[in-house]
Amino acid sequence: MAETDHSSWRLPLEICEKVVQFVEDIDDSDPFGERTRWSLYSCALVCRDWVPISRICLFRRVELADDRTAISFMDTVVASPGLGVYVQDLTIDLDQKQKGWIYQLLQVLPPRLPNLDHLEYRKLPVLHPLFFGLSPRFTTVSSVRLSLLERWSFREIVRLVSGFKNLKKLEVLSGRWVPSESFYVPRKSTPLKMFRIDCGLLDKDTTDLVRWLTKKQSIFPLDGLHLTCHKMSVQSQHFSELLLQCSLSLKRLKLMWDQITYNDHLVLDRTCKRLVNL
Template identity: 25%
Template sequence: MAMAGSVGVKPRPHHSTPRRFLGRMSDIGTIEDASVVLSVPSSVTTDTASPLASPTTVDTSSPIFPIEVFEHIIDECCIGEGEGWYDRESIRDDQETLLACALTCKAWLPRSRFHILRRVAFSDTSQVFKFAHLLDAHPDMANLVQCLNVYEERAYPGRAEYTWHVFAFLMMLTRRMPVLRSLVFEGTDIHNISFDHRSIICISAFPAITSLSLSNAKFASVAHLGRLILSIPALRSLACSEVRFWKRGFDVCDLPPQANRLRLTSITLQDCPNEDVVNLLLATSTGEHFESLDVDLFAAYYGGSRLLRHSGQGLRTLRMYADGESIKDMTQQLSPCDLSHNINLKLSRELIINDTASVPASVWIPKLLRTVATSAMQEVTVNFVKARWMASYSLEWKILPPYILLSEDDCAAIDGALSRSKFARLRKFRLTLDWHVDVEPYMACFPRLLRRGILSIDAGRDSSMFGQPMRYPYYSVRKNDRRGHLK
């Protein structure tokens, strides 16, 4: 086995990991083969055989570098917090690399295991059962788990919509992870995640949760979602994507009595075409703590302007997202978004706009920019992710013709909006396109920004840069932004 200080060690799964370890490392059930690393018992009867049951002395000496150097390398193998940290794909990627690190040598094992256990993802109750046994056998590991992702990814072609409940997952882990901070539930179009009162009771038993993310989830009513978020008094970050309700309507009287409002600092609303969700957030949270708001124009149309007013001067980062399917019937009603109340957007120095819409950009982006109240905005980013759909109609397009993503009128409207006096301190306008395009025609369409030397256009360097899930263009942009493709 390689020594900790060996030169040329490449802790990557393709080189260092035996073939049988190349499964999904986020699925604790499939890591059973690697029980030497994770000490996951294959059955209850093998708990006593776990290496952790009898502590092993680890030689951390190195003839070349101190062990701290290698621990720093292992730390760098993981994605940083705040950059899609709880995304199950990033958990899988990181755990494959970390498992290879853990198998490198004994000196690398403690730090690798620390990171492997910090974020876990499960899609099956059998995995949770084994993980619960691991925590029971080694209670000290419970204090390492900070992020739990529960997801459903199995697909049954032709099967009618199916709802699955998370109570079984939560019941086995209740009170076993006292420092859990991030809780993520991801369903699919076919398999929605469902929450009942028992699930809410279980979630309330995790006192340290500050971040909750719900995707393809279904509740009996908006009030049930309210009971869920109110059961997490320390909640600071809430993300809802494609959250649906059996019953429409919202009455604040249906919520339990609350001593204090939630102090949410970050809110994400994607594809939640329900004004009742906005009403819930207005009724249960204090707007002065809002610092980051990510909304699509569905949310903007269904009360997003009230969220912006509610946040007022506290808002520091705003990301807007437009989808053609969601707003093609709203073309004439895109003006409600008003940033005139959010004077502290200057502190973020950045306004990010993502657009996949078939509606012309000149319809809504300049209108939004004209409402900016601060004169201290330093950076504006517009991400266009239309090209994946356009290229699908003509697969021979390796380089798209000019103006197929953005018309000359669109460019002129944006150029004019950003040339107003309130943007005099603007230092960069960044336009990113997700496909190979000829950049020069676009550069010529922003003459005033070009003369100021603040124009930056980044065409897609890789036709597959936005990964598989075309259904989530906004999340794809964020994922690739943290990977550095859109910088």
């Protein structure tokens, strides 16, 4: 099938199941057997009507970009449960108008994706409290990414991720949130190996968020922080204090920046020297 001919990607589930059965019969002694098996599984899975917007490919990734693809994917894994075991990376990209399908996804998918490791929510609006109780049903997830969030407070972020028992990595990318210290985390969270913040603006909200993280490690423990910032102007004194606080509290601190203007290079130079000597 030509890759550009999306209308031809309509193989019925029966054909997919025959391909999967053929894969099961491949001799394990075949040196190329494992590679062939994964390739054919992927072929069976991508030849569905929810491709190419949403697919399981060689790296076992599915992206649900609208309600149609979400419904089709749910129908697929319900009709053929064996296909869901190969999904390791799931992205849910549903906007405000489609948010009703999120709850159905979270009720249907978790038991059918037993090997899911990475979960991403993209452009997700603030949702009903039921959402926070359903998301942690993905019990195998160790990495969560929240992209392009709108109107989320850090309260909701912590409330969401604190339910994931095996979470080791949390990324908050290019969103707008309001940090808050006045909330309760329901249980002691599993230590995160890395918390990543990718922001276009290092403003008071972001610095307050980082400051809160370093102070509240008894309930939100961190091993490291990865802070990425782009095209901004910051007061170096304020930034220096933030870096020093992080360096004293965290085992690992990774910083990335691009096109940043500092108002006081001397203070920043002193900060960098102190960081090196810690």
